[in-house]
Amino acid sequence: MKxxxxxxxxxxxxIPQGDSRLRYVCDHCQVIHxxxxxxxxxxxxxxxxxxxxxxxxxxxxxxYWTLPAGFMENGExxxxxxxxxxxxxxxxxxxxxxxxTLIDVPHINQVHIFYRAQMLNPHYAAxxxxxxxxxxxxxxxxWSELAFRTVSRTLExxxxxxxxxxxxxxxxxxxxxxxxxxxxx
Amino acid sequence: MKxxxxxxxxxxxxIPQGDSRLRYVCDHCQVIHxxxxxxxxxxxxxxxxxxxxxxxxxxxxxxYWTLPAGFMENGExxxxxxxxxxxxxxxxxxxxxxxxTLIDVPHINQVHIFYRAQMLNPHYAAxxxxxxxxxxxxxxxxWSELAFRTVSRTLExxxxxxxxxxxxxxxxxxxxxxxxxxxxx
Numbered sequence: 001m002k003x004x005x006x007x008x009x010x011x012x013x014x015i016p017q018g019d020s021r022l023r024y025v026c027d028h029c030q031v032i033h034x035x036x037x038x039x040x041x042x043x044x045x046x047x048x049x050x051x052x053x054x055x056x057x058x059x060x061x062x063x064y065w066t067l068p069a070g071f072m073e074n075g076e077x078x079x080x081x082x083x084x085x086x087x088x089x090x091x092x093x094x095x096x097x098x099x100x101t102l103i104d105v106p107h108i109n110q111v112h113i114f115y116r117a118q119m120l121n122p123h124y125a126a127x128x129x130x131x132x133x134x135x136x137x138x139x140x141x142x143w144s145e146l147a148f149r150t151v152s153r154t155l156e157x158x159x160x161x162x163x164x165x166x167x168x169x170x171x172x173x174x175x176x177x178x179x180x181x182x183x184x185x
Numbered sequence: 186m187k188x189x190x191x192x193x194x195x196x197x198x199x200i201p202q203g204d205s206r207l208r209y210v211c212d213h214c215q216v217i218h219x220x221x222x223x224x225x226x227x228x229x230x231x232x233x234x235x236x237x238x239x240x241x242x243x244x245x246x247x248x249y250w251t252l253p254a255g256f257m258e259n260g261e262x263x264x265x266x267x268x269x270x271x272x273x274x275x276x277x278x279x280x281x282x283x284x285x286t287l288i289d290v291p292h293i294n295q296v297h298i299f300y301r302a303q304m305l306n307p308h309y310a311a312x313x314x315x316x317x318x319x320x321x322x323x324x325x326x327x328w329s330e331l332a333f334r335t336v337s338r339t340l341e342x343x344x345x346x347x348x349x350x351x352x353x354x355x356x357x358x359x360x361x362x363x364x365x366x367x368x369x370x
Binding site: 001002003004005006007008009010011018021033034035036037038039071072073074075076077078079080098099102104106107109111113128169171173 | 186187188189190191192193194195196203206218219220221222223224256257258259260261262263264265283284287289291292294296298313354356358
């Protein structure tokens, strides 16, 4: 951030009175520009015993498999965001959503929230941001080709919980990957 | 938003290619400025059977009682945000946090996430944004003077769940209040 989005003058970083963090503050109109984490919402969408995965057509992690998920938009609920992303990326309608994992990714200022959900019918297709969409049995999940650790972790939890049919809500965090110039997430 | 925070030129609203929503796009450098919901994180902090509430020293809802809560910052987890807000607003240290309610407030682009938590010791005091901080028995909760519906709802759930000592994670939404020029939240 270099310029004030309200008045167009330059901004500089300092700690406003009563605050404890560096903020971008307008040098002219003094507006403080807060920057906060974003929510990524998605689904573990199932049809029978199979789970729906999308192969990413865009960076980051183009070509890798992911659960349908994306940035929550203003004016919607987290659940609506998860449903919309599943519709956009996998052309699939999901119902009976239950919150399942909330995984912090603090080094990139994101919180990933996944819901368990049932597909309304067995129809799906690759949306604009997907190269391919498929239903996978547990034995066929492409673990080494998953796009993001929050996806791997959510699927691990899901298959660990499924034999008992009890799905406690998981709240945890992932740390930066060591040794990568650009962490995968 | 009137100006591009990257180059300082004017922005205008249109739907970028491949998108379906109006975005602020720079007329000069073409950067798209996405706007996304914010997370408010807080605690139902308990000492024995009592719950910690703060009387707000700032708008909105100055003078009303709230659970300690505030905007999540970049670089922290939701749980860390809830702990920090409890420290800042109530000068109280909390441990053993468990995610409890996730309440969407889509008309103001917020998601409120509350954790159940235990106070480490019985020390607390009014922080800068609080007029007063007190431990309340269930019978003394000032229901008609609570600041926000997400706070009322979280406390209702808490006292409904407590007799059974089972606290399922709640995921729900609140709608705008009818008949108010400025919704309370």
